[in-house]
Amino acid sequence: MDKTSKRMIKVLIAFSTLFISLMVYLSYFEIFQSSKIVNNNYNKRQWINEEYVLRGIIADRNGKTLTYSEKKENGQVRYYPFKEVYSHIIGYSFKEYGKAGLESSYNKELLHIKENPIQEITEKIIGPKEKGNNLILAIDHEIQSYAEEKLRGKKGAIVLLNPKNGEIYAMVSKPDFDPSTIKKQWNEIIEDKNSPLLNRATMGLYAPGSIFKTITATAALENKDVEKTFDCKGSINIDGYILKDYKGVAHGKLDMKRALEVSCNVFFSQIGLKLGEEKLRNTAENYMFNKHVPFDLQVKKSIFPKINMTRPELGASAIGQGKILVTPLNMAMVAGAIANDGEMMKPILVKEVIDPKGRTIKMNHSQVLSKTSSKVVAEEIKTMMISVVEKGSGKNARIKNIKVAGKTGTAENQTEKEHGWFIGFAPANDPKVAIAVVLENIGITGGKSAAPIARDVMATALNRLR
Amino acid sequence: MIKKFFSYRMPQNLIFLIDILALLLLYFYKDGFDQFILVSGILLTFIIYISNFMLLKTSSGDHYIFLIMTMLVSIGIIMIYRIDPMFGFRQITWFGVGIATFFLFYTVIKNIQGWENFIKLYVGLSLILFLSTLVFGAKIKGATNWIKIGGFTFQPAEIIKILFVFFLAAYYSSKEKIGNTYIFLGIVYSYIGFLFIQRDLGTAMIFYFVFMTIFYIFEEDRKLIYYNIAGAVVIGVLSYFLVSHVKVRVITWIDPWSYMDTKGYQITQSLFAIASGGFFGTGIGLGHPEFIPEVHTDFIFSAICEEMGIFGGIGVIMLFFILVYRGFKIALGQHHQFFKIIALGMTTMLGFQAFIIIGGVIKMIPLTGVTLPFVSYGGSSLVSSFAALGILQVASEEVEFEEEEQNG
Numbered sequence: 001m002d003k004t005s006k007r008m009i010k011v012l013i014a015f016s017t018l019f020i021s022l023m024v025y026l027s028y029f030e031i032f033q034s035s036k037i038v039n040n041n042y043n044k045r046q047w048i049n050e051e052y053v054l055r056g057i058i059a060d061r062n063g064k065t066l067t068y069s070e071k072k073e074n075g076q077v078r079y080y081p082f083k084e085v086y087s088h089i090i091g092y093s094f095k096e097y098g099k100a101g102l103e104s105s106y107n108k109e110l111l112h113i114k115e116n117p118i119q120e121i122t123e124k125i126i127g128p129k130e131k132g133n134n135l136i137l138a139i140d141h142e143i144q145s146y147a148e149e150k151l152r153g154k155k156g157a158i159v160l161l162n163p164k165n166g167e168i169y170a171m172v173s174k175p176d177f178d179p180s181t182i183k184k185q186w187n188e189i190i191e192d193k194n195s196p197l198l199n200r201a202t203m204g205l206y207a208p209g210s211i212f213k214t215i216t217a218t219a220a221l222e223n224k225d226v227e228k229t230f231d232c233k234g235s236i237n238i239d240g241y242i243l244k245d246y247k248g249v250a251h252g253k254l255d256m257k258r259a260l261e262v263s264c265n266v267f268f269s270q271i272g273l274k275l276g277e278e279k280l281r282n283t284a285e286n287y288m289f290n291k292h293v294p295f296d297l298q299v300k301k302s303i304f305p306k307i308n309m310t311r312p313e314l315g316a317s318a319i320g321q322g323k324i325l326v327t328p329l330n331m332a333m334v335a336g337a338i339a340n341d342g343e344m345m346k347p348i349l350v351k352e353v354i355d356p357k358g359r360t361i362k363m364n365h366s367q368v369l370s371k372t373s374s375k376v377v378a379e380e381i382k383t384m385m386i387s388v389v390e391k392g393s394g395k396n397a398r399i400k401n402i403k404v405a406g407k408t409g410t411a412e413n414q415t416e417k418e419h420g421w422f423i424g425f426a427p428a429n430d431p432k433v434a435i436a437v438v439l440e441n442i443g444i445t446g447g448k449s450a451a452p453i454a455r456d457v458m459a460t461a462l463n464r465l466r
Numbered sequence: 467m468i469k470k471f472f473s474y475r476m477p478q479n480l481i482f483l484i485d486i487l488a489l490l491l492l493y494f495y496k497d498g499f500d501q502f503i504l505v506s507g508i509l510l511t512f513i514i515y516i517s518n519f520m521l522l523k524t525s526s527g528d529h530y531i532f533l534i535m536t537m538l539v540s541i542g543i544i545m546i547y548r549i550d551p552m553f554g555f556r557q558i559t560w561f562g563v564g565i566a567t568f569f570l571f572y573t574v575i576k577n578i579q580g581w582e583n584f585i586k587l588y589v590g591l592s593l594i595l596f597l598s599t600l601v602f603g604a605k606i607k608g609a610t611n612w613i614k615i616g617g618f619t620f621q622p623a624e625i626i627k628i629l630f631v632f633f634l635a636a637y638y639s640s641k642e643k644i645g646n647t648y649i650f651l652g653i654v655y656s657y658i659g660f661l662f663i664q665r666d667l668g669t670a671m672i673f674y675f676v677f678m679t680i681f682y683i684f685e686e687d688r689k690l691i692y693y694n695i696a697g698a699v700v701i702g703v704l705s706y707f708l709v710s711h712v713k714v715r716v717i718t719w720i721d722p723w724s725y726m727d728t729k730g731y732q733i734t735q736s737l738f739a740i741a742s743g744g745f746f747g748t749g750i751g752l753g754h755p756e757f758i759p760e761v762h763t764d765f766i767f768s769a770i771c772e773e774m775g776i777f778g779g780i781g782v783i784m785l786f787f788i789l790v791y792r793g794f795k796i797a798l799g800q801h802h803q804f805f806k807i808i809a810l811g812m813t814t815m816l817g818f819q820a821f822i823i824i825g826g827v828i829k830m831i832p833l834t835g836v837t838l839p840f841v842s843y844g845g846s847s848l849v850s851s852f853a854a855l856g857i858l859q860v861a862s863e864e865v866e867f868e869e870e871e872q873n874g
Contacts, residue, residue: 005798007683008810012794015814018821019787023780025830026740030776034741042726043738044757 039107041098046107050095051075056110056132058090058102060141061167061351066090067103080179082141085148088199089139089171089297089349092179097186100197102135102350105296109133109353109362131356138167138351146460147172150453155194155440156419157201157328158453160461163336163425163434165366166345169461171329173200202299205325206438209411209446210263210393211421212320214338214381217256219283220271221377227274228256232266241312243269243319246410246445260384261392263408265319272318277309280318286372287334288344293369295329296349302326321412332436335423337370338385339405339431342378344370386428394422396451399459403428406454408446417441420449426458433461477533478518481540485511488544491750503547506555509562510543517565525572527862528796534789535840535855539564539848541782542841545769546762548750553762553843560845564852571856579866582804585636585644588629589653595622595629596660603664623661623669624850628857630657630673631811638684639804647687651694665711668822668834674698675818676811684807719832732758736765736827739772740779747775762843764835768827782841783824790817793858802865809861812854 039046054076055069067090069076078093080086091101099107110132147158147170160170175196177189189196198204220226234250236243245251245265251258259267272280284304285291293299303325309317316322329347337344346369353362372378385405388394394406406424413419420442425434435458437450489507514536521532539561547554575581599622602613612619637650644650654677661670678698682691705712714729722730722737735758743753755761755769762769771779793813800806816839823842826833837847 004683004806008794008798011679011683011814012791015790015794015817016787018825019783019790022783022821022824022828022830025825026771026776026779026783026828029737029740029828030745034744037737037741040723040734040738042734043742045738045742045754048754 039104047095050111052130053111054131055093056112056356057134058110058137059134060137060139060144062140063136064141066137066139066141082145083178083180084176085145087176087179087196088173088201089137089144090179092182094183096183101199101297102137105298106135106350106353109135112355133353133355133361135350136352136354138162138169138348139171140169140461140464142464143457143461144170144172146170147457150457154442156438156442156450157204158435158437158457159201159328159332160433160435160457161332161336161347163339163345163431165348166333166336166369167348167351167366169433169465170457171201171349173198173204199297200438200440201328202295202297204327204438204440205300205303206328206419206421206440207411207413208320208324208326208331209409209419209421210265210320211331211334211407211409211423211436211446212318212324212326213260213263213268214334214385214407214423215284215287216268216271216275216280216318217260217381217384218287218338218373218377219275219280220256221380222283222373223275223279226271228271229253230259230267230270232259232264234266236266236269236315238269238273238312238315239310241315243312243315257384257387260407261388263388263393268319269315272314273311275318277314277317280304280314281306283372284324286370287337288330288370289326293330293333293347295347296364299329300327302330320409328436328438331421331423331438332434333369334372335406335425335436336431336434337372338378338381339425339434340378341375342371342373343368344372382428385424389424393445393447394424394451396447397422397424397455397458399426399455399462402426402459402462404455404458405431406451408451410445410447413441415441417443418445420444420446422446422450422454424454424458426462432465433458478515478536481514481533481536482511484537485514485540485544488540488750492544492547502551502555506547506551506558510540510558513558513562513565514540517568520569521859525859525863527859528792531789531792531796531855531858531862534785534792535852538782538785538840541770541774541778542766542838542843544750545755545766545773545841546843548773549755549762549769557843557848560848563845564848567849568852568856568859571853572859575857575860576863581632582636582639585633585640588633588636592626592629592633592657595626596657598622599664600660620846623664623666624846626657627669627672627815627850628812628853631676631808631815631854634677634680634811635804635807638680638807647685647690651690662705667712667715668819668826668836671822671834672815672818672836676814679814680807680811683810715832715834719829722829732760732765733827733829733833735759736768737829739765739768740776740828743772743775745776747771747773747778749773760835763837764823764842765827766838766842767824770841771828779824783820786817786820786839789813793817796858796862800861800865805861805865809858812858812861816851816854 057065058067059065066082066086067080069078089101091103093099093103112132151158151172151174154174156174158172161168175194177196231253232251234245234248251262251264281304289302289304305323313322317324333344346367348364351364352360354360382405385407389397389404389406393408397404397406404424404426405428406422409421411419420439423436425431435454437454439449442449493503543554543557546557599613612621658670658673685691706716718725718730718733722733726734739755739758750773753772755772758765758768770782790813797806797809800809819836819839823836823838825831837844839851
């Protein structure tokens, strides 16, 4: 073969590469990117069905209507009768401002847009259905309203769930917005420095503070060889960095149960150092840190940094300070996992999708998301958390005639004012609800701020669920 | 004879079948009796059938390139018709004109000898066309590359494309006419420069690629090739910083989502369409390609992906792939140096143009507005692509040598 022909073959090969790369890229685009792109608010196709399909109803677990649409002369109007109570769960749906919350993630179902083209064609021939599908949530409207009332005027989040099946009874984030008047206040809302559009329950990342000690305790109990008694002198020097207990109080010689009761920083930082970074991170990752939590709304990952920590950093991490960040939803799941014998359940917000005739189209079944510890270890931590509420920092969470297990947290952060935390569950011997409460920059301890709210919400929920 | 007429083994019968099915679909899609579609359908199938038959009788060369083209045109017309029946009907008319152009070029190029001797004519004509575009040019879609004569507009660059390939072929088959490589390079870059001034970046890219292909294969001074590539890279980077519309193209390529309302509108609408189609598409008439601006010209491929699915899109890419392969095969088999280069030039021109626009609308490379050959709506583009194909058809045959010609 002559020189020219050889070069021509080379060019042909280059050409083939170009065409093949087109096909590969197109397939890649379709498989990995298209689903995200289709749901973009700027995609006008999303709004096409809006014109002739009556958007579906969203109802709570008892069938109470939370959102509905009505046909008007020119199009349809969406009503949000409970205003702020559901601002972050249900979200909103307006042509001008797009969609948020379940209105966004369940848009297809609410407008019964079909994935299957054949089904779609059959429907076009038979005649279009005029109503979209309805959603049944796991939320209980009474509990949700009560939780919303409790958090009103504050900044933070509450997540209350069933530890045994993962169903979410209440989820509140403050500050919030009113979806029924959001059109008028749009500019005000997006410019608000407190970001009312942010769902803090799933998207807010907070330093956990002492509630993280439940995770450190799990790690310690799962690793039998780690020493579990220390002498607390009120502070400790880790390679030149001085880690203090709250107000510098020396707790003396103490075991883990007592250490959790008084939330001893010295004790748990020592445990963390003995465990080492890897074991602590593994336990945290079993509790879904650094992992994607499958959920009906957007969720951020809780963070346990993947770096080589220095000893002071590790000591701080073991007590929930340093670079550790968590979402309230994740912490409610942590409490739930301890309550549920070391099995963390997948959180469920939407129980069912039903068509206008009442037939179930899709159902969210309970499933174990992660095995966080052995039953024995979960039981041990449960006992410790009971005594935290009975004798320790969580006294404000006590409910008459019901045993409550919990852990308080007061998390330092970049601002001067600490976050107040409480996680827990009740009744301790047969847990029906697990909770996480965070109060952003409240400036007082979790025991004083978050624990009473958790108590009231849990008591109401238990009353309601009886 | 009759049997052959209905046999499924005849490729044009398959294309005929596809057209009938698609047109029936369009007929049912529209409400009421659409006599337009009946007329158009009969016209389209008639043209396809007759022209394929004529070619079988007249040409001894490659019969596949014409079939591939008819398939591409069919897909294009179905899609354009679905978007706007008026455009569809006009496109069928242009298809008729295109077929005529194909046979005209086929006959003229075949029967006149010594095409390699007119190098000055090719350069001169191109220069006149370029200058007249600069003087009389009308601005359409941000590029000043149209000429209006009466009520009729056309893109001179479409004619210059063919002249450019002729010029390259003439230079490498009989070098004596322009002795110096630097003069040659100067002429080539002035072509690209003119296009750049007209803001026709897509066509400038096609010219550059076609030139580099032929330059790479036939240039004896190998070092010069690397200098050219290096120079192009430098110019490319410089123009990113100095020329605003180049910068816009790159920015909207890297992240169109931040400019969805403005600069990135077209490309994001195109991506929505492709993403909405999925692998099998929504079905013809069931998608919403009308949301994409310029969907019948530059973005026809996105419409195909939406309604015929990614598989339909890959089918179109494969058709171009086979076309390019056949083109190279023709070039490899051709002994006449001039027609060897012509075959290469026409093939790479069509191939690169398809690659640039398909890659652009799927956001694999920055978007530059060129038409998808044979598929997009548009008279000048269709006619010039047909001319290119007619010339390629000649090159696919055994070309007689001129008597005074030495051994190539």
